[in-house]
Amino acid sequence: MAAAIIEEISDYLQKGRAKNVKKLVEEALEQGINPKEILNEGLLAGMMIVGEKFKNNEVFVPEVLVAARAMTAGITILEPKLIEVGNEPVGKAVVGTVKGDLHDIGKNLVVMMMKGAGLEIIDLGVDVDADTFINKAEEVGADVIGMSALLTTTMPNMQTVVDALKERGLRDKYIVMVGGAPVNQTFADQIGADYYTADATSAAETAKAAILERKAK
Numbered sequence: 001m002a003a004a005i006i007e008e009i010s011d012y013l014q015k016g017r018a019k020n021v022k023k024l025v026e027e028a029l030e031q032g033i034n035p036k037e038i039l040n041e042g043l044l045a046g047m048m049i050v051g052e053k054f055k056n057n058e059v060f061v062p063e064v065l066v067a068a069r070a071m072t073a074g075i076t077i078l079e080p081k082l083i084e085v086g087n088e089p090v091g092k093a094v095v096g097t098v099k100g101d102l103h104d105i106g107k108n109l110v111v112m113m114m115k116g117a118g119l120e121i122i123d124l125g126v127d128v129d130a131d132t133f134i135n136k137a138e139e140v141g142a143d144v145i146g147m148s149a150l151l152t153t154t155m156p157n158m159q160t161v162v163d164a165l166k167e168r169g170l171r172d173k174y175i176v177m178v179g180g181a182p183v184n185q186t187f188a189d190q191i192g193a194d195y196y197t198a199d200a201t202s203a204a205e206t207a208k209a210a211i212l213e214r215k216a217k
C-alpha cells in the first residue's frame with residue numbers, strides 16, 4: 001500500500017499536478033507513512049526523474065516549473081511533520097541561493113530542517129550576492145552563512161562570498177556552509193568553506209554541532 005501511494009506521488013509530481021500531490025501527501029500521512037519516506041521516495045524521487053528527462057531534452061523548462069510547484073505543494077504539507085522545533089535557540093544562520101541562481105527547492109529544505117534543529121533562520125531567497133550575504137550576517141549577528149547552488153556556472157559565486165569575507169577581515173567570524181547538487185567536498189575545500197553537506201538533514205545537524213562547538217570554546 002505504502003509503495004503504491006508513494007509511486008503515485010512521484011508520478012503526479014512529474015506531471016506537475018500540484019493539487020493531486022498535495023492530496024496524496026495528506027493521504028499518505030493519514031495512512032501513517034513516515035514523512036521522510038514521502039519526501040525521499042515520493043517527492044525527491046519524482047524530481048530526480050524530471051531532472052533526468054530535462055537533461056535529455058525529453059521535458060523543458062515549463063514542465064520542470066510545474067513539477068517544482070507540485071514539489072513545493074507537497075513539501076508545505078510535510079513541513080510541520082518534518083520539523084520538531086526545539087525550545088532553546090541554538091544560533092542564527094543566513095541562508096540563500098547564490099547570485100545568478102534561481103533554484104530554491106533544496107535551499108528551502110535546508111531552511112526548514114535548520115529551523116527544526118532550533119536555529120533562527122534569515123532566508124535571503126535566491127540570486128543573493130556576496131554583499132547581501134555578508135551585510136545581513138553582520139546585521140543579525142549570524143553564526144552561519146549557508147549557500148546553495150544548483151548550476152555549475154553559479155558555484156564560483158560561493159568562492160566570491162568567501163573571498164569577500166576574507167577581504168573584509170570577517171572570514172573566521174562565520175561558519176561557512178555550502179551545498180547543492182553540483183557541489184562536493186573537493187569544491188568546498190578548494191574555496192575554503194568550512195562544511196559541505198549533501199542533504200538538508202545533515203546540513204541542519206552539521207550547523208547545530210558546529211555552532212555548539214564554537215560556543216563551547
Ligand code: B1M
Pocket residue numbers: 044047048050051052054055061062064065068100101102103104105106107109110145146147148149150151152153177178179180181182196197198199200201203
Ligand atoms: Co534547473 N537545472 N535550470 N530549474 N533544475 C538543474 C539544476 C539541472 C541539473 C537540470 C539538468 O540539466 N539535468 C541543470 C544544471 C546543469 C548544470 O549546471 N550543469 C539546470 C539548468 C540548466 C537550468 C536552466 C539554465 C535551464 C534553462 O533556463 N535553460 C535554468 C537556470 C535558471 C537560473 O537559476 N538562473 C533552470 C531553471 C529551473 C526551473 C526554474 C525550471 C526549476 C527551479 C524551480 C525552483 O527551484 N523553484 C528547475 C529545476 C526544478 C531543476 C531540477 C530538475 C531539480 C532541482 C531541485 O529542485 N531538486 C534540476 C535537476 C537536478 O538537480 N537533478 C535542475 C530537488 C532539491 C531538493 O534538490 O536542490 O539538489 P537540491 O537540494 C538537495 C541537496 O543538493 C542539498 O539538500 C537538498 C536535499 O536535501 N542542498 C544543500 C541544497 N542546497 C544546500 C545547501 C547546504 C547543504 C545542502 O548548505 C548550505
